Amino acid sequence: MKLFSEQTIRTQIRSVLEAWGMPEEPAAIAATAMVYADLSGIDSHGISMLISYEKLRDSGHLNVRAQPVVERENTAMALLNADGGLGHPAAVTAMNLAVDKARSAGVGIVSVHNSRHFGTAGYYAKLAAEAGLIGLVTTSARVVSVVPPGAAVPRLPTNPIAFAAPARHNPPFLLDMSTSTVASNKVRAHDLRGESIPEGWVVDESGSSVTDPGAAMSWIHHRTGGGLTPLGGSTATGGHKGYGLAVMVQILSAALSGADLAVTRRPGAAGDIGHFFLALDPAFFRPGGEFLADVDELLDTLRATPPARPETPVQVAGDPERNSRELRRMRGIPLPDSLIAKIAAICERARIPLLLDQPVQEK
Amino acid sequence: MKLFSEQTIRTQIRSVLEAWGMPEEPAAIAATAMVYADLSGIDSHGISMLISYEKLRDSGHLNVRAQPVVERENTAMALLNADGGLGHPAAVTAMNLAVDKARSAGVGIVSVHNSRHFGTAGYYAKLAAEAGLIGLVTTSARVVSVVPPGAAVPRLPTNPIAFAAPARHNPPFLLDMSTSTVASNKVRAHDLRGESIPEGWVVDESGSSVTDPGAAMSWIHHRTGGGLTPLGGSTATGGHKGYGLAVMVQILSAALSGADLAVTRRPGAAGDIGHFFLALDPAFFRPGGEFLADVDELLDTLRATPPARPETPVQVAGDPERNSRELRRMRGIPLPDSLIAKIAAICERARIPLLLDQPVQEK
Numbered sequence: 001m002k003l004f005s006e007q008t009i010r011t012q013i014r015s016v017l018e019a020w021g022m023p024e025e026p027a028a029i030a031a032t033a034m035v036y037a038d039l040s041g042i043d044s045h046g047i048s049m050l051i052s053y054e055k056l057r058d059s060g061h062l063n064v065r066a067q068p069v070v071e072r073e074n075t076a077m078a079l080l081n082a083d084g085g086l087g088h089p090a091a092v093t094a095m096n097l098a099v100d101k102a103r104s105a106g107v108g109i110v111s112v113h114n115s116r117h118f119g120t121a122g123y124y125a126k127l128a129a130e131a132g133l134i135g136l137v138t139t140s141a142r143v144v145s146v147v148p149p150g151a152a153v154p155r156l157p158t159n160p161i162a163f164a165a166p167a168r169h170n171p172p173f174l175l176d177m178s179t180s181t182v183a184s185n186k187v188r189a190h191d192l193r194g195e196s197i198p199e200g201w202v203v204d205e206s207g208s209s210v211t212d213p214g215a216a217m218s219w220i221h222h223r224t225g226g227g228l229t230p231l232g233g234s235t236a237t238g239g240h241k242g243y244g245l246a247v248m249v250q251i252l253s254a255a256l257s258g259a260d261l262a263v264t265r266r267p268g269a270a271g272d273i274g275h276f277f278l279a280l281d282p283a284f285f286r287p288g289g290e291f292l293a294d295v296d297e298l299l300d301t302l303r304a305t306p307p308a309r310p311e312t313p314v315q316v317a318g319d320p321e322r323n324s325r326e327l328r329r330m331r332g333i334p335l336p337d338s339l340i341a342k343i344a345a346i347c348e349r350a351r352i353p354l355l356l357d358q359p360v361q362e363k
Numbered sequence: 364m365k366l367f368s369e370q371t372i373r374t375q376i377r378s379v380l381e382a383w384g385m386p387e388e389p390a391a392i393a394a395t396a397m398v399y400a401d402l403s404g405i406d407s408h409g410i411s412m413l414i415s416y417e418k419l420r421d422s423g424h425l426n427v428r429a430q431p432v433v434e435r436e437n438t439a440m441a442l443l444n445a446d447g448g449l450g451h452p453a454a455v456t457a458m459n460l461a462v463d464k465a466r467s468a469g470v471g472i473v474s475v476h477n478s479r480h481f482g483t484a485g486y487y488a489k490l491a492a493e494a495g496l497i498g499l500v501t502t503s504a505r506v507v508s509v510v511p512p513g514a515a516v517p518r519l520p521t522n523p524i525a526f527a528a529p530a531r532h533n534p535p536f537l538l539d540m541s542t543s544t545v546a547s548n549k550v551r552a553h554d555l556r557g558e559s560i561p562e563g564w565v566v567d568e569s570g571s572s573v574t575d576p577g578a579a580m581s582w583i584h585h586r587t588g589g590g591l592t593p594l595g596g597s598t599a600t601g602g603h604k605g606y607g608l609a610v611m612v613q614i615l616s617a618a619l620s621g622a623d624l625a626v627t628r629r630p631g632a633a634g635d636i637g638h639f640f641l642a643l644d645p646a647f648f649r650p651g652g653e654f655l656a657d658v659d660e661l662l663d664t665l666r667a668t669p670p671a672r673p674e675t676p677v678q679v680a681g682d683p684e685r686n687s688r689e690l691r692r693m694r695g696i697p698l699p700d701s702l703i704a705k706i707a708a709i710c711e712r713a714r715i716p717l718l719l720d721q722p723v724q725e726k
Contacts, residue, residue, distance in 0.1 A: 072648065076439045077469045079648045106440045107472055111648045134614070151668040151677045163611045165618070173614065175607035181600055198599045207671030225669075231594060231601050236561045237544055238594050242601075244538035244680035247661065248526045251497070251536065255528070255657035256648050263664050285435065285442045285474045285619050294618035298610065301626050305514040306588075308570030314514045317607035 002340065002359035003332030009047050010035040012343065012355040016050055017086075019350035020057055022064040026089035030119075033088040037120045038333045041324035042176075044185040045120045047335070051342055053086065053117070054349075061270040062086065062116055068093055076105040079257065080112045087118025087139075087273060094277045095124045099131045102279035112275040113257035117141070121162035122176025122321070128279040129164035129172035136278040137162040140253040142271035144262050145220055146180045146246055147227045149239045152205040154227035155263050158183055159249035164318075165282075168292040170299045174318030179246040180228045187216050187228075200233030202226065209234075252276040332360040365703065365722035366695030372410050373398040375706065375718040379413055380449075382713035383420055385427040389452035393482075396451040400483045401696045404687035405539075407548040408483045411702055416449065416480070417709055424633040425449065425479055431456055439468040442620065443475045450481025450502075450636060457640045458487045462494045465642035475638040476620035480504070484525035485539025485684070491642040492527035492535035499641040500525040503616040505634035507625050508583055509543045509609055510590045512602045515568040517590035518626050521546055522612035527681075528645075531655040533662045537681030542609040543591045550579050550591075563596030565589065572597075615639040695723040 010031045017027035038046030056062040066085020070078050078097055082090035094110040101108025118124070121137045128135025141157035148155050158178040165173045182201050190197045191213035199209045202216040205225025210216045219226030231242025254261050259274025282291035305314040328334075335343075340356050347354045376394035381387065401409030419425040429448020433441050441460055445453035457473040464471025481487070484500045491498025504520035511518050521541040528536045545564050553560045554576035562572045565579040568588025573579045582589030594605025617624050622637025645654035668677040691697075703719050710717045 074469055074647070077647055105468070106437055107470055109470055109643065134619070148665060148668055148677050150670055150672070150675050152671045153669055155665055155668050161608075163607075163614075165611075165614045173610060175604075175611055177601075177604040177607060181595065200596075200600050203671075205671065231604055232544065233563075233596075233600055237563050237596055237600075238540075238605075240680070241538075241540040241594055244526075244540060245524075247536065247665070247680065248528075248538055250661060251528045251658060255654055255661060256497070256643075256645055258649055258653065258657075261657060261661050261664070264660060280472065280619075282619055284437070284440055286621055290621065291618055294621075294624060295614060297627060298613060298618065298624050301624070302511060302518055302610070305511055305518050306516055307513055308515045308566075308568065309513070312513050314511050317603070317610065 001334045001336055002356075003334050004356060004358070005332055005360050006035055006039060006329060008355055008358060009038055009333055013047055013050065015352050015355065016346060016350055017064070019352045020064050022086070026066070026085070029092050030086050030088035033092070033119050033123050036123050039325045039328045040120070040321035041328070042120050042321065044183065047343065048339055049117065049119065050346055054346055056116065066090070070097075076101050076107050077109045078111075080110055082112050082115035084114055084270065085116065087115045087275065090115050091118040091124050091275055091277070092127070094275065095127045095135065095137070095279065098277045098279040099128055099133060102133050102281045106281050106284040108279045110277045111257040112277070113259040113272060115259070115273045115275055116271070117273065118275060120176060121160045122164070122174055122318075124277060125162035125164035125176070126172060126174055129166045129174065131279070132166050132283070134280040134282060135162070135164040136280075137276065138249040138253045139275045140250055140259055140262055140273055142262065142265070142273065145184060145227045146230055146243075147203055148243050149230070149235045150207065152207070152225045156230075156243070156246045156250060157262050158228065159246045159253070161245065161249060165295050166292060167295040167299060168289060169296050171322060172318070173295060173299060173316060174321070176317075176321070177231075179231050179242050179249060181231055181233055181242065182228070184220050184228060187213065187220060191217050200229060200237065203229055364697045364699055365719075366697050367719060367721070368695055368723050369398055369402060369692060371718055371721060372401055372696055376410055376413065378715050378718065379709060379713055380427070382715045383427050385449070389429070389448070392455050393449050393451035396455070396482050396486050399486050402688040402691045403483070403684035404691070405483050405684065407546065410698070410706065412480065412482065413709055414705055417712075419479065429453070433460075439464050439470050440472045441474075443473055445475050445478035447477055447633065448479065450478045450638065453478050454481040454487050454638055454640070455490070457638065458490045458498065458500070458642065461640045461642040462491055462496060465496050465644045469644050469647040471642045473640045474620040475640070476622040476635060478622070478636045478638055479634070480636065481638060483539060484523045485527070485537055485681075487640060488525035488527035488539070489535060489537055492529045492537065494642070495529050495646070497643040497645060498525070498527040499643075500639065501612040501616045502638045503613055503622055503625055503636055505625065505628070505636065508547060508590045509593050509606075510566055511606050512593070512598045513570060515570070515588045519593075519606075519609045519613060520625050521591065522609045522616070524608065524612060528658050529655060530658040530662060531652060532659050534685060535681065536658060536662060536679060537684070539680075539684070540594075542594055542605050542612060544594055544596055544605065545591065547583050547591060550576060550583060554580050563592060563600065566592055
């Protein structure tokens with residue numbers, strides 16, 4: 001592990017994207033969104049994504065010179081074609097448009113199709129909250145890994161939901177969750193450490209829980225059957241609810257925009273990803289900041305809840321990621337040597353210098 | 364157990380509500396929404412609710428002559444004051460208004476405050492889907508029973524989310540879920556049968572899972588600490604996600620409308636419940652019925668998923684409740700003798716005849 005400054009990682013991402021042919025502005029927007037994930041401790045959605053973006057580009061399925069275009073629009077809504085480009089710049093455009101519409105109509109909804117991976121959904125929900133609005137974001141994805149309750153094979157991506165709401169004294173409430181029990185990178189982390197995984201994360205093709213981490217990786221990545229459970233695990237513990245939420249996200253993100261349904265995508269096709277953005281002005285319903293005061297009261301009350309263990313205070317959604325951002329802004333963002341080597345190879349292929357030879361500090 | 368026709372139960376509910384002073388139209392609307400829950404197998408939200416509605420009325424906290432009024436309105440949004448009345452008629456008014464707005468603006472959002480219990484959220488989401496629109500419904504509640512991960516005491520209601528989307532060949536997709544792992548009536552059912560409950564449904568004040576059904580009932584209903592887990596159970600299995608969803612519902616339903624936050628409600632206060640209704644026209648984004656075709660493709664693909672056990676086909680949200688409605692319309696709705704006795708007492712106090720002496724068939 002080596003530690004790097006936010007600035008170093010952002011500049012490294014920008015330089016790679018620009019070397020691939022992406023214009024300056026969208027490259028800067030994508031780099032800022034990606035380093036936000038690294039800062040927040042969502043390491044699977046930060047600079048490490050360059051590895052899969054390079055593969056996508058090499059396969060001809062990423063348009064680095066994408067120019068997103070509004071295809072349909074009214075006072076409160078818009079449909080955006082992301083032109084096959086990286087999702088981050090299209091998503092920022094879409095949420096900013098939803099915020100503008102919400103400022104005049106009270107609500108703005110922007111549906112996006114022909115997009116690609118956009119990183120962490122919470123980043124875009126947070127944009128709305130920072131503008132004083134409620135934000136709701138969902139997205140589809142390419143990889144089908146979640147097994148419906150009672151099924152032998154996976155049928156859905158991990159389909160995230162993000163929701164943000166502003167407060168006055170508190171930072172915004174910020175929920176950013178996959179609709180699976182865990183993301184597959186959590187299983188990978190257990191496998192690397194040789195630790196068995198908890199019951200209810202992964203099932204085999206007979207629907208039985210798998211706790212051996214190597215077997216779990218195989219069910220998720222190499223076998224036709226089995227995979228991740230939807231949030232709730234088995235039906236006895238509410239897995240049908242996480243499954244229902246995953247289908248809801250698929251309908252809002254893909255069916256509404258015209259993107260791929262993931263499960264019926266043709267093998268080898270680009271993977272048309274769809275996103276859904278909603279911004280809502282609480283001041284329409286409650287003028288005078290009463291909404292902000294109520295969100296403060298709710299968050300303060302939740303954080304003041306007597307904890308089960310005195311040393312572990314009760315948190316609210318967004319707290320762990322905000323704590324990570326504070327810590328990593330101060331101490332640096334840790335990257336494993338194996339990742340640095342992969343980024344080095346990407347830089348070599350793109351004929352640009354590696355900037356990750358300047359760690360702020362060894363761990 | 365005795366079996367009753369839909370018509371008998373609806374008429375019985377109407378006659379009680381009208382005897383309490385509710386005008387004919389709202390009483391009919393509430394009775395139809397309540398018998399829908401009984402038909403759907405959601406027995407906790409049907410005629411059995413008359414027991415708690417009577418208590419609410421006796422305590423002076425239910426306005427049976429409520430006249431909901433639109434307090435604020437624009438092209439796409441409205442704020443409705445339910446005037447302290449039963450939630451069902453206000454919720455039907457609110458969703459119909461959201462549907463009307465979505466037909467012209469593409470989206471309609473109606474926020475409701477000063478309401479009471481409205482039964483099952485899915486009933487209102489389904490109204491939107493039957494009008495060819497996407498429907499999203501959330502509601503707050505009075506009873507605080509859900510324990511945040513790491514907390515010693517409950518802080519949130521079971522805060523449901525309902526989502527419906529129309530298809531062409533299939534009945535609408537209809538998700539109707541509480542944001543807790545299970546509702547407390549599932550724990551009660553296990554307690555009545557003397558069966559232990561699964562790990563992860565209920566925790567005590569130290570955050571440990573409780574599996575003894577009697578102890579679980581005590582932690583939920585009689586002790587200050589402990590209670591139901593949010594969807595996902597412990598943090599290891601995603602409980603922080605269900606907790607985040609429950610807070611999201613509280614913000615959308617209560618903070619947005621100005622209803623009670625539940626956790627900070629004064630003891631003995633009426634319990635101002637808030638609801639959130641969204642209707643969205645998919646034809647704005649995808650003219651020509653492409654959205655409906657995609658929802659069909661998704662639902663058909665999910666139902667055709669190879670099952671883990673050949674005898675148990677994979678279902679989608681709404682299937683079990685629709686199967687229940689078909690079965691109960693044919694065979695009748697089962698009511699336990701203990702419930703019939705309680706309804707009989709309510710009828711006696713309201714000086715109206717009991718209609719539940721005409722079962723269609725003994726079980």
